[in-house]
Amino acid sequence: MNAATPVNSPASTAEDTLKRKSRDAEVVSGGHLVARALKNEGVDTIFTLCGGHIIDIYDGCIDEGIRIVDVRHEQVAAHAADGYARQTGRLGCVVTTAGPGCTNAVTGIATAFRSESPVLHIGGQGALTQHKMGSLQDLPHVDMMSPITKFAATVPSTERVADMVSMAAREAFNGAPGPVYLEIPRDVLDREVERAKAIVPKPGHYRASTRSPGDPRDIEKIADLLVNSERPAILYGQQVWTARGHEEASALLRALDIPGYFNGGSRGLLPPGDPHHFDRTRSNAFAEADVIVIVGTPFDFRMGYGKRIDVPTLVQIDMDYRTVGKNRDIDLGIVGHPGAILAAVCQAASGRLKNDKREKRREWMKRLMDAEAAATEKLMPLFKSNNQPIHPYRVAYELNEFLADNTIYIGDGGDVVTISAQAVRPRRPGQWMDPGALGSLGVGTGFAIAAGLANPDKEVLCYYGDGSFGMTAFDMETANRFGVPYIAVVGNNSAMNQIRYGQLAKYGEERGNVGNLLGNVPFGKFAEMLGGYGEEVRDPAQIAAALRRAREEVARTRRSAVINIWVDPREYAPGTKNQTMYK
Numbered sequence: 001m002n003a004a005t006p007v008n009s010p011a012s013t014a015e016d017t018l019k020r021k022s023r024d025a026e027v028v029s030g031g032h033l034v035a036r037a038l039k040n041e042g043v044d045t046i047f048t049l050c051g052g053h054i055i056d057i058y059d060g061c062i063d064e065g066i067r068i069v070d071v072r073h074e075q076v077a078a079h080a081a082d083g084y085a086r087q088t089g090r091l092g093c094v095v096t097t098a099g100p101g102c103t104n105a106v107t108g109i110a111t112a113f114r115s116e117s118p119v120l121h122i123g124g125q126g127a128l129t130q131h132k133m134g135s136l137q138d139l140p141h142v143d144m145m146s147p148i149t150k151f152a153a154t155v156p157s158t159e160r161v162a163d164m165v166s167m168a169a170r171e172a173f174n175g176a177p178g179p180v181y182l183e184i185p186r187d188v189l190d191r192e193v194e195r196a197k198a199i200v201p202k203p204g205h206y207r208a209s210t211r212s213p214g215d216p217r218d219i220e221k222i223a224d225l226l227v228n229s230e231r232p233a234i235l236y237g238q239q240v241w242t243a244r245g246h247e248e249a250s251a252l253l254r255a256l257d258i259p260g261y262f263n264g265g266s267r268g269l270l271p272p273g274d275p276h277h278f279d280r281t282r283s284n285a286f287a288e289a290d291v292i293v294i295v296g297t298p299f300d301f302r303m304g305y306g307k308r309i310d311v312p313t314l315v316q317i318d319m320d321y322r323t324v325g326k327n328r329d330i331d332l333g334i335v336g337h338p339g340a341i342l343a344a345v346c347q348a349a350s351g352r353l354k355n356d357k358r359e360k361r362r363e364w365m366k367r368l369m370d371a372e373a374a375a376t377e378k379l380m381p382l383f384k385s386n387n388q389p390i391h392p393y394r395v396a397y398e399l400n401e402f403l404a405d406n407t408i409y410i411g412d413g414g415d416v417v418t419i420s421a422q423a424v425r426p427r428r429p430g431q432w433m434d435p436g437a438l439g440s441l442g443v444g445t446g447f448a449i450a451a452g453l454a455n456p457d458k459e460v461l462c463y464y465g466d467g468s469f470g471m472t473a474f475d476m477e478t479a480n481r482f483g484v485p486y487i488a489v490v491g492n493n494s495a496m497n498q499i500r501y502g503q504l505a506k507y508g509e510e511r512g513n514v515g516n517l518l519g520n521v522p523f524g525k526f527a528e529m530l531g532g533y534g535e536e537v538r539d540p541a542q543i544a545a546a547l548r549r550a551r552e553e554v555a556r557t558r559r560s561a562v563i564n565i566w567v568d569p570r571e572y573a574p575g576t577k578n579q580t581m582y583k
């Protein structure tokens with residue numbers, strides 16, 4: 001049965017329909033205004049879990065042809081809205097009921113906040129007529145959501161509903177994008193007002209272009225720096241993909257022969273093997289380059305707050321004015337749209353790179369490329385390890401070998417997923433998804449649903465830790481129900497291993513295994529319970545074949561598969577051993 005087919009809906013007569021139609025022509029309810037404004041903003045899908053406070057939005061969505069994806073936990077709805085924004089480049093939308101609907105979604109919205117993902121969260125609220133009287137599920141949502149959104153407000157009247165949805169959308173795209181929150185009291189949502197009195201901003205007429213190229217004098221300066229540099233390097237972060245500046249970003253690397261490094265959603269901007277794609281020599285580049293340009297990623301813990309960069313000239317480009325020059329000094333900063341800025345720099349530098357400089361850069365890139373190859377060689381014994389229990393590096397290697405050109409790779413877990421980042425190289429832009437700076441476990445299932453819905457022709461693979469899988473996996477049923485099955489791989493060490501390492505190191509064997517051990521769960525059976533394919537893998541030689549079977553079975557049954565790979569709990573990622581994330 002189609003997910004949207006209503007069950008037991010009361011039969012309506014032709015007369016009822018006629019009456020409804022003529023009334024609809026004159027009046028409109030708040031829920032229908034929400035849907036109209038969402039449609040105007042280009043939102044074609046909402047992620048939601050139902051509640052009495054929000055049902056009129058669903059009715060409006062039916063009229064507007066907006067897809068309603070109903071999940072089993074609001075955290076998943078929020079992650080899915082974030083994932084859908086990441087995959088489509090448009091505003092994502094999550095709709096939750098009042099109270100616990102909102103609190104359950106908080107992690108997803110917070111994740112979008114730290115990842116600068118444009119998500120509109122619409123939440124229900126008790127009727128204004130019951131304001132502060134102790135209505136069902138009443139909470140101070142706006143106060144709760146304000147610190148983790150760019151804008152949070154209550155819609156005060158039905159007439160303003162669409163207006164405030166468009167206002168929230170505008171705020172979501174202000175500077176670096178991010179989540180926004182709108183609370184709609186039940187009576188505001190349900191009330192019908194005269195259509196003529198409702199404020200509905202015209203599509204395409206209520207917000208300006210975000211493609212600002214920054215100060216033209218600074219564009220010239222960056223072009224000069226790059227043209228005159230002998231050892232330049234550029235790091236592209238999440239924003240480059242979020243703002244869809246990826247083509248301009250690769251064009252600049254190619255035009256000026258600059259080695260590129262990529263993090264977050266920018267991984268996959270260039271395919272592995274591309275002469276301008278680098279990933280194992282970032283610290284060499286940070287130590288030896290003469291000019292470094294950082295685009296669209298803050299100097300946060302992932303960058304050692306910028307302290308690990310030692311370079312004569314550091315340039316920072318970001319969509320958020322507050323990020324540029326934060327945590328460390330820079331030589332030049334520019335604020336605007338990464339694509340617009342990089343295209344302008346490319347244009348300003350065009351034809352100015354002298355042959356001797358190009359020669360020097362080729363030597364520089366060759367040196368880095370040799371170091372990349374040496375670093376890969378060094379990892380090979382781990383990548384090819386035949387150990388039993390299976391070494392998590394072997395899983396990471398096999399996953400990378402398995403990826404197809406169109407596979408979207410999602411990482412959701414602690415140590416096993418950190419390790420996978422050393423091996424997995426997505427083949428195309430937009431095919432890498434991670435939780436970002438919030439480091440939230442549990443993103444995987446929502447991201448997988450969103451990735452599938454936004455890209456019906458792509459394969460989706462999510463690699464989970466066993467701890468993470470347990471957090472949100474029940475919505476695998478939602479993925480199946482909406483026809484977007486995916487391949488789930490669990491790196492199962494029966495522990496919250498990334499945390500366990502630090503505990504063992506600090507408190508020893510006796511007190512270190514506390515609060516971090518999980519049961520041995522054969523997660524393959526979970527897929528079977530939902531009508532899909534499941535398999536347990538204990539032999540490293542079986543990983544590749546198991547993954548292929550999962551691919552075939554997902555295609556055949558249209559149900560998600562789970563390959564549960566039992567990995568060695570005694571192996572950890574180097575970053576975990578150094579506790580880099582806390583330094």
Ligand SMILES: Cc1ncc(C[n+]2csc(CCOP(=O)(O)OP(=O)(O)O)c2C)c(N)n1
Pocket residue numbers: 412413414415416417439440441442464465466467468469491493495496497498499
């Ligand atoms: C929602 C959430 N809770 C707790 C943490 C802290 N944390 C970081 S890694 C980790 C362990 C994850 O275990 P698992 O997914 O099994 O991966 P493993 O480290 O075992 O490979 C935990 C609990 C977190 N980042 N997010």
Ligand SMILES: [Mg+2]
Pocket residue numbers: 465466467491492493494495496497
């Ligand atoms: Mg684990």
